[in-house]
Amino acid sequence: MTLDKENSISMAAQDSKSDLNQYVVFNIDAEQYGIKIDKTREIIKETKITKVPNTAEHVMGVINLRGIIVPVIELSRRFGIEDDINEHLFSDAEQRIITVESEGQLLGIQVDHIEGIVWVEEEKVAPPPELEKGIREDYLRGVCARADNPLLILLDLEKTLFA
Amino acid sequence: MQENEYLKIFFAEAKEYIEVLNNGILTLENNPEDKETIDAIFRAAHSLKGMAAAMGFEKLTELTHKLENSLDKIREGKIKVKTEFIDLLFQALDNIQYLVKAVEENNGKEPEGFDLDALIAELNAYTEANDFKQSQSATADTSENVGEFLTEAEKEELLERKKDKEKVYNLKAEVVDEEFKSVRAFMLLKKLDEIGQLFKSEPPRNAIENSEADIDQLNIIALSWLEKEEFKTEIEAQSSIKLISLDELQSSEIKVDSEKESKSNTVQKKTVSSFNSSSTVRVDISKLDTLMNMVGELLINKSRLESLDIKKTKFKEIMPQLDRVTMDLHHIVMQIRMVPVGVMFSRFPRMMRDLANKMNKEIEFVMSGQETELDRSIIDELADPLTHLLRNAIDHGIEKPAARKAAGKEGKGKVELLAYQKGSEIIIEVKDDGAGIKAAAIAKKAVDKGIIEQEEVEQLERRDILDFVFHPGFSTAQEITDVSGRGVGMDIVRSTVKKLDGQVSIDSEPGAGSTFKITLPLTLAISQALMVKIIGDTFAIPLSAVSETLTIETKNIKKIRGKDVIVLRETTIPIVSAASIFGDDDQKSFKNSEKDLSVVILKSGERKVGLVVEELLNQQEIVIKSLGKYLQETRYISGATIIGDGDVALIVDVRDVVSR
Numbered sequence: 085m086t087l088d089k090e091n092s093i094s095m096a097a098q099d100s101k102s103d104l105n106q107y108v109v110f111n112i113d114a115e116q117y118g119i120k121i122d123k124t125r126e127i128i129k130e131t132k133i134t135k136v137p138n139t140a141e142h143v144m145g146v147i148n149l150r151g152i153i154v155p156v157i158e159l160s161r162r163f164g165i166e167d168d169i170n171e172h173l174f175s176d177a178e179q180r181i182i183t184v185e186s187e188g189q190l191l192g193i194q195v196d197h198i199e200g201i202v203w204v205e206e207e208k209v210a211p212p213p214e215l216e217k218g219i220r221e222d223y224l225r226g227v228c229a230r231a232d233n234p235l236l237i238l239l240d241l242e243k244t245l246f247a
Numbered sequence: 248m249q250e251n252e253y254l255k256i257f258f259a260e261a262k263e264y265i266e267v268l269n270n271g272i273l274t275l276e277n278n279p280e281d282k283e284t285i286d287a288i289f290r291a292a293h294s295l296k297g298m299a300a301a302m303g304f305e306k307l308t309e310l311t312h313k314l315e316n317s318l319d320k321i322r323e324g325k326i327k328v329k330t331e332f333i334d335l336l337f338q339a340l341d342n343i344q345y346l347v348k349a350v351e352e353n354n355g356k357e358p359e360g361f362d363l364d365a366l367i368a369e370l371n372a373y374t375e376a377n378d379f380k381q382s383q384s385a386t387a388d389t390s391e392n393v394g395e396f397l398t399e400a401e402k403e404e405l406l407e408r409k410k411d412k413e414k415v416y417n418l419k420a421e422v423v424d425e426e427f428k429s430v431r432a433f434m435l436l437k438k439l440d441e442i443g444q445l446f447k448s449e450p451p452r453n454a455i456e457n458s459e460a461d462i463d464q465l466n467i468i469a470l471s472w473l474e475k476e477e478f479k480t481e482i483e484a485q486s487s488i489k490l491i492s493l494d495e496l497q498s499s500e501i502k503v504d505s506e507k508e509s510k511s512n513t514v515q516k517k518t519v520s521s522f523n524s525s526s527t528v529r530v531d532i533s534k535l536d537t538l539m540n541m542v543g544e545l546l547i548n549k550s551r552l553e554s555l556d557i558k559k560t561k562f563k564e565i566m567p568q569l570d571r572v573t574m575d576l577h578h579i580v581m582q583i584r585m586v587p588v589g590v591m592f593s594r595f596p597r598m599m600r601d602l603a604n605k606m607n608k609e610i611e612f613v614m615s616g617q618e619t620e621l622d623r624s625i626i627d628e629l630a631d632p633l634t635h636l637l638r639n640a641i642d643h644g645i646e647k648p649a650a651r652k653a654a655g656k657e658g659k660g661k662v663e664l665l666a667y668q669k670g671s672e673i674i675i676e677v678k679d680d681g682a683g684i685k686a687a688a689i690a691k692k693a694v695d696k697g698i699i700e701q702e703e704v705e706q707l708e709r710r711d712i713l714d715f716v717f718h719p720g721f722s723t724a725q726e727i728t729d730v731s732g733r734g735v736g737m738d739i740v741r742s743t744v745k746k747l748d749g750q751v752s753i754d755s756e757p758g759a760g761s762t763f764k765i766t767l768p769l770t771l772a773i774s775q776a777l778m779v780k781i782i783g784d785t786f787a788i789p790l791s792a793v794s795e796t797l798t799i800e801t802k803n804i805k806k807i808r809g810k811d812v813i814v815l816r817e818t819t820i821p822i823v824s825a826a827s828i829f830g831d832d833d834q835k836s837f838k839n840s841e842k843d844l845s846v847v848i849l850k851s852g853e854r855k856v857g858l859v860v861e862e863l864l865n866q867q868e869i870v871i872k873s874l875g876k877y878l879q880e881t882r883y884i885s886g887a888t889i890i891g892d893g894d895v896a897l898i899v900d901v902r903d904v905v906s907r
Contacts, residue, residue, distance in 0.1 A: 134784065134895040136874070137830035138882040146874065146887060148895050151544055153872045153887045189875045245877070 103206040108182065109236060110195040112160045113173050117195075117237045118204065118228070125183040125190065127198060147192060149183065156181055156192035162244065163223070172196075186245050193245075202236070204228050209238060254355050257302055259529055260294075261347045265340065266593055267291040268314075272336050273596050275321075279328035289318045295343070306357050307346045313370050314339045320374050330497065335373055337597070342366060376492075396466065397447065402501050405446055405468070413470050415446075415501065416478060419491040420465045428462045429455055431487045435465065442481050443471025464491075532623070535584060542573075542580045543773065543870035549573050550867060551891040577773060584624075588666045588675070589617025591626050595637060595664060602641050609648050609659040610641060616666035621673050625747050625767055629675070632740040632751075636677040636763050637662065639736070644681030644761055654758065656680070668769075675765040684755040686712045696721065713753045717741040745902060748789070748885065750852060776869045776888070778896065779847065780862040781825040785896040787869050787888055788858075792901035794850040796863055798843045813857055815848070822846060822857035828883050828904065851905040858904060871898065883907075 107118035108127075133145040133156055142161035146153050174197040181192040212224035225238040271288030274281060296311035317336065320326040342363065349358040396417075397405065409415055420435065422428045432455045439445045445452065449466040471478055475495050482490055549569060592614050599612040621629075645651075645660030652658050663678040686709045693699050693715040704712065715721055719738040744751045749767035768774070768791065776787040777796070797815075804811050804822065812819045846857040869888040874881060885900035 132894060134887075134897065136878060136881060136884060136897060137828075138884065139878060143878065146878070146895050148889050148893055151540060151889060153874060153889075153895060155875060155877050187876070189877050191875075191877060 105204055105206060107202055107204050107236070107238065109199040109202055110180070110182065111174065111197040111199060112163065112165060113196060114234070115237060116199060116234045117159075117239055118202070119182070119184065119239050119241055121201060123184050123186065123241050125185060128181050128183065128192075130179050130181060130194070144194060147181070149190070149192075152190060154183060154190050154192050156194055157245065158194050159244075160196075163220075184241060184245075186241050191245060204236070204238070212237075251355075253302070254351075256529075257298055258347065258351050260298060264291040264295040264298075265344050265347065268295075268340050268343075269597055270593060272333060272340065273600060275328055276330070276333045276600070285318065285322050289315065289322055292318055302355075304346070304350060304357050306361060306363055307343065307350070310339060310343055310346065310363055310367070313367050314343070317370055317374055326374060329494075331495075332373060335370055339366060339370060396449070397468065397501070401447060405470075405501055406498065408444075408446070409470055409498070413443075413472055414475070414478075415496040415498075416443075416467075416469050416471060416475070417492075417494045417496055418465075418467050418469065418482065419493075420467070420482070421489045421491055422462055422465070423487055423489050431485075432462045432465055435467075435482070435485055435488050438481065438485055439467070439469050439471075442473055442478065443469050445469050468496075530583075535580075535623070539580055539584060542577050545573055546577065546773070546868055546870060547889050547891065551893075554891045581622075581773070584622050585620035586623045586626050587617060588619050588621055588626060588629075588673075591630050591633070592617050592664060592666075594630070595633070598634065599637060599641065599662065602638060606641060607647065608641060608645050610645055611659050611661045612664070613661065614664045619666040619668055619673060621767065622769070625749075628743060628747055629765075629767075632743045632765070633664070633675070633677065635736050635740050637664065640677055640679040640681065640761070644679035644683075646682050650682075673767045673769060675767070677763045677765075678760065679762075680760040683757040683760050684713060684716070684753075685757045686755075689713060689715050692721065693718070710752075710754075713755055716753060717751070746879075750902070752852075773868060773870050775866065776898070777847065777866050778864040778890070779825070779845075779860040780864060781829050781860050783861075785864065785890060785894070786825075786829075786860075787890075787896050787898045788847060788849070789898065789901060790866065792849055792851060794848045794855060796845065796847050799846055800843050813846070815857075818855075820848065820855050820857050822859055823904070823907070825858050825860045825899075828907070849899075849901045849905055851902045854905050856905045858899075869896075869898070 106121040108121050108124050109116055109118045111117075128149070131147050131149075133147055135145040136143060136155075142158050144156045144158045146155050148154075178197045179194060180198050181194050182198075183190055183192050185191075209226040209228050212221055212226055223240055223244040225240045228236040228238060230236055268288050268291050271284050271291065274284045275288070278284065292311055292315040296308060296315055299307035299311055314336065317326070317332075317339075321328060326332065346357065346361065349361070350356065405415065422431045432450075436445055436448070436452060436455060446468040448455070448468070450462060455462065473481065475493070479490070479493050482488070482493070552569070553566065595614065596612055599610065603610045603612075640662045641660075645662065646654070646656075648658035651660060661678075661680045663676070665674075665676045665678065667674055690704045690707075690712045693712070694701050694704055698715060698718055698721065717737050717740070721737065741751050744765055744767070747767055749765055751763060751765045753761065753763050755761035775790040777790055777793050779786050779788060799813055803813055805814065805819075806812070807819065811822050813822055814820075844859045845861070845863050846859050847863070849856050849858055867890075869890075871886050871888055873879075873886055874884065878884075883900050883903050884897050885903070886898045887895050888898060890896045
């Protein structure tokens, strides 16, 4: 995992600024998303996912995480992003599951690629634009423009998973 | 760290004392003379005070000290136990409970700005006023004690004359005007005739009417329909009369002495402190859960080992031993997790008392089987549904005293909460002897609400019609009260019980009362299961819900009203393809299958359904795990378990399948 140089700030500066947060950045195809690091628990390589019938389309199934049953959600389906089989930016081997704790429940979200961890100054976060294809606006906390990097889309995890 | 340990002990013990106090004060209300109870609660208050002082909780110390003092007054016989005093004690106890909780949530600090002065003043006022009265009455002509003021014959007459809901007041007043004292007193008697009826006065009525006596003080027993506050306002409106005291007398206080004696002797005395354990160790619940999980892991790994099929003789020696040890370990862990239902039940008497008072109903609340044990995780979940059922019993079940008498019943309704074990199941019943539920009314309402068609409802049996009360959005309450009857609730009771792998049913006899019966498995965490294969995946079916397994030829499948059935020992059992309910619609038809079908006959209550699976695997012990709230509502799936190879197997929700 690389620390994003553009946005990294020395620890000293970080102490003086309270509105600075760390985000885990990952890809769903070409788009980059960020979730607050304190919501995440760990990142695991894909393990066997057991399908659960009669659930919503974006529920991939459940995994056995050291004896705990954890539901896994496919974010791209949750966002309604069309899966174009010929245009995958990342190989399946790069897929990861980020486990997050939301509303007291441990959940896994499957992503295409983990980019790294970045510091984000909250004052640089802009309200979400309306154009994001397919994604419901209330899933988003905002966007953060970065030099030489794609737009970082910050997710509201609770709403994304439960709304 | 050390401090923390002390705090933990403090909270655990404080909660125990609070419970003893709660139960004790309740017992005291029904049994004011019970010396044992008074001593028990006094000791509890005293210990609580000592602990609070040692921990440096000032407010808690102050309040418990006050409570202890009040209880001491009762102990010394200086205060008579009356409803209003019991209410005050409960209020103090509630505040103590609140404070303890606040301290717990506030990392060992008492909350700021929590004002106890009003409550303490009230307690002081009550204890002193009542104390004071006694010393004053020694000098006054009239006697404070009603027992002495009224002769036994008068008491009997008073009880006879007192109608249902009518109240008996003892009032003492002083005539303040210097002139026409007897006229002023006479005016008061006239007023009493308007708002009720005079029973006895000192000086007597004719003496007042004839202006014979020099009247300074009046001691009067009167009957009235008015509530105490209204009654007081009416009396105080009389000019020149100063009210010294006004007490509402409970029937029990007027009771003839001989009866009083026998009553206090027959009432059971074991309600307080029945759950005080001595030879036990306190263990953090999370440690128990961890232990349980580890035993679960051990079991899983044991079955993985078993499936290895190692041929070595040593291995064959070790396996049975390992098997025995893990089974014993499992058994003991299960036992540790068992908790008597009484720990949860103990909150209900107080709740029932408060609710009955609030709704002007008279009830006798009886609990039995508190020692019945259930898995802790089940007990935690049960409190809410039981609270709901008990509230309903008072709100919808028990009628108002007048209505009960009109129906030829005792004015006091009876609500029972029973727990007992039956085979491998625990049964909890909530019973009332109230109005009961008319099946016809339920049927009509179900049709009105569009839950079912009129034609269909006519086909149903009474049991099935009553079952509609558990339907979401169904409520038969005529009016909405803040206690129950908001149209939600019964369906939540059912879904909670269902989540615990239990069942809830209703039986009701119009006019005679209703019984709600909750049936629960002894334990949730580990159980025997039949493993089957459905569309390539392994599923577990709880063995307790499997009546048998069989293999059938497709030609034996018959159709009745468009549904597939098989005939098994002269009963027809509907069959359903597991593949179709678990997602693969193409597999709905059995006819295109060449080979024989494996069928698991599932039972839930009285109903049976045959589930056609791809393959019957084996029978094994499974550790039941929840899918969590994200997938809680998943149809036909009640949970998951981890099988030998580390894979997840889903558990079939038999009740859901059978009732589909």
